[in-house]
Amino acid sequence: MESSFSFGVILAILASLIIAANALVVMAVLSLIHKNDGVGLSFTLNLAVADTSLGLAISGLVTDQLSSAARPTQKTLCSLQMAFITSSAAASVLTVMLIAFDRYLAIKQPLRYFQIMNGLMAGACIAGLWLVSYLIGFLPLGVRVFQQTAYKGPCSFFAVFHPRFVLTLSCVGFFPALLLFVFFYCDILKIASMHSQQIRKTEHAGAPAGAHRPPRTPSDFKAVRTVAILIGSFTLSWTPFLITSIVQVACQECHLYPVLERYLWLLGVGNSLLNPLIYAYWQKEIRQQFSQMALGMKKGLAAFLLLLSARDGGPQGPRESARHITTISHSELDG
Numbered sequence: 001m002e003s004s005f006s007f008g009v010i011l012a013i014l015a016s017l018i019i020a021a022n023a024l025v026v027m028a029v030l031s032l033i034h035k036n037d038g039v040g041l042s043f044t045l046n047l048a049v050a051d052t053s054l055g056l057a058i059s060g061l062v063t064d065q066l067s068s069a070a071r072p073t074q075k076t077l078c079s080l081q082m083a084f085i086t087s088s089a090a091a092s093v094l095t096v097m098l099i100a101f102d103r104y105l106a107i108k109q110p111l112r113y114f115q116i117m118n119g120l121m122a123g124a125c126i127a128g129l130w131l132v133s134y135l136i137g138f139l140p141l142g143v144r145v146f147q148q149t150a151y152k153g154p155c156s157f158f159a160v161f162h163p164r165f166v167l168t169l170s171c172v173g174f175f176p177a178l179l180l181f182v183f184f185y186c187d188i189l190k191i192a193s194m195h196s197q198q199i200r201k202t203e204h205a206g207a208p209a210g211a212h213r214p215p216r217t218p219s220d221f222k223a224v225r226t227v228a229i230l231i232g233s234f235t236l237s238w239t240p241f242l243i244t245s246i247v248q249v250a251c252q253e254c255h256l257y258p259v260l261e262r263y264l265w266l267l268g269v270g271n272s273l274l275n276p277l278i279y280a281y282w283q284k285e286i287r288q289q290f291s292q293m294a295l296g297m298k299k300g301l302a303a304f305l306l307l308l309s310a311r312d313g314g315p316q317g318p319r320e321s322a323r324h325i326t327t328i329s330h331s332e333l334d335g
Contacts, residue, residue: 004154007262008065011058014270018055021276022048028289036285039114039122043102044283046126047095050133051272054088057081058269064155078155079141085157085269087137092272093234094129097177100230104184107191136173140165156261166245174242181231229278237271240264 025048033041060081064073073081106113140146146165148158241264248256 004065008062010266011065012062014266014273015055015059015062018269018272019052019059021273022052022055024290025276025286026052028286028293031293032285032289039117039119040099040102040106042122042126043095043099044286046129047092047099047275050088050091050095051275054085054092054269054272057085057088060084061155073155075151075160078151079147079160081155082157082160083137083141085137086161087134089269089272090136091130091133092275093174093177093238094133096230096234096275097180098125098129100181100184104188107188136169157265158257158261163245163249166242167249170242170246174238178231178235178239181234185228185231229282233271233274233278237274238268241268 026045029041029045029048033045064078102117105117109116140161146162146168148160148162151159241260244256244260244264248254248260
């Protein structure tokens with residue numbers, strides 16, 4: 001009971017952090033889309049929405065974990081909860097793949113990128129992504145071999161879903177996607193190296209010998225770094241859970257469920273907390289949008305304090321407070 005309660009507290013904290021962090025990203029990206037109408041931003045927005053839905057889905061398990069002895073969740077309800085969690089996690093992972101492919105396409109086909117990845121194509125990709133995600137999440141509800149025969153509660157992933165389901169997802173989805181990530185990374189690295197060589201040859205042809213250093217292409221190497229971060233966080237978050245699940249299928253005598261559900265599953269879900277930090281906060285335009293949002297909140301708070309001061313007849317008059325508000329320089333926006 002104490003272990004279940006502690007797990008419930010951890011779930012509550014994790015769900016709150018996931019929802020709060022991704023909600024901020026949603027607000028920032030919506031503001032940027034309203035200003036710039038960028039296709040790539042729609043993928044970042046979809047990632048934040050998927051991670052927010054995952055946080056909301058796992059928050060439904062908190063009550064069950066905190067009061068499992070008094071009111072255990074029924075098997076059907078638990079299966080639905082886990083289906084929604086799996087669907088949201090699948091949408092998050094697939095969106096990461098879509099972002100990696102989008103940046104790969106932008107470097108591989110820079111002249112045709114905007115013809116290929118237009119608004120209609122981006123919308124179709126996102127719609128198809130959610131359809132596939134829900135098919136994955138609700139697959140165990142229609143396939144008996146992926147269901148556990150006995151259910152005792154409290155509600156957890158392996159209380160209703162058999163490890164064979166994770167084995168199938170690993171062989172059909174995760175590891176092929178990981179190989180695809182590696183291919184994207186290697187090809188982008190190759191393209192970046194080719195661009196660097198072409199620029200170096202051009203500068204050698206037009207400048208005196210020994211007058212310059214070999215140049216770099218910042219956009220190419222930034223894409224290499226971004227895809228490397230995508231591969232690293234994606235792999236470190238979900239690989240331990242999937243590999244241990246495969247071991248559980250191969251070794252029926254091994255009782256690895258506590259490790260899977262208490263630690264490794266949380267590690268995978270925690271990727272939804274890393275995503276807004278890695279894929280959104282590191283983007284310059286989103287950082288600037290957060291600065292604008294913070295500045296707007298600061299001005300709003302100052303205006304509110306001004307109204308209180310004017311109403312209460314404080315030592316600072318309205319003119320002095322208003323002058324203090326207007327002295328907020330635009331340099332704070334860039335900081």
